[in-house]
Amino acid sequence: MSKKTTWLVLGVMALGLFMMANSAFAVGDDEHAAAVETHSGTALLDADGARKLGGAIGAGLVIMGGAAGIGRVGGSAVESMARQPEASGNISTAMIITAAMIEGATLFAVVVTLLAVL
Numbered sequence: 213m214s215k216k217t218t219w220l221v222l223g224v225m226a227l228g229l230f231m232m233a234n235s236a237f238a239v240g241d242d243e244h245a246a247a248v249e250t251h252s253g254t255a256l257l258d259a260d261g262a263r264k265l266g267g268a269i270g271a272g273l274v275i276m277g278g279a280a281g282i283g284r285v286g287g288s289a290v291e292s293m294a295r296q297p298e299a300s301g302n303i304s305t306a307m308i309i310t311a312a313m314i315e316g317a318t319l320f321a322v323v324v325t326l327l328a329v330l
Contacts, residue, residue, distance in 0.1 A: 224273070267329035271322050278318030282311045 257265070289307035293300040 224269075264329050267325045270325035270328070274318055274321040274325060278314055278321075281314045281318075285310050285314065 285307055289303050293303050296303075
């Protein structure tokens, strides 16, 4: 993992923690608990909006991770088939099984993030 990717991931995690901390410590009545408030007191993002935004960001990150994993598996499989054409049948079978497992884990994670929104 490159330094740029590492800093990007850490920044997204810090933003998520900041959003969760603000929504967890919001003070006010239950109907209008504000996650982020301006100086005038109007809510920019209430608790329900923060939950939906977090679910959307989480689902997007899950999809990007799954796509990167499947792309890496596919690229490695094509490269190894080019090096050993006689083993292409075994390699493509293993690639399809691995891609299906990644897709299954990605689908499960997306369902979990969408359940957090509901």
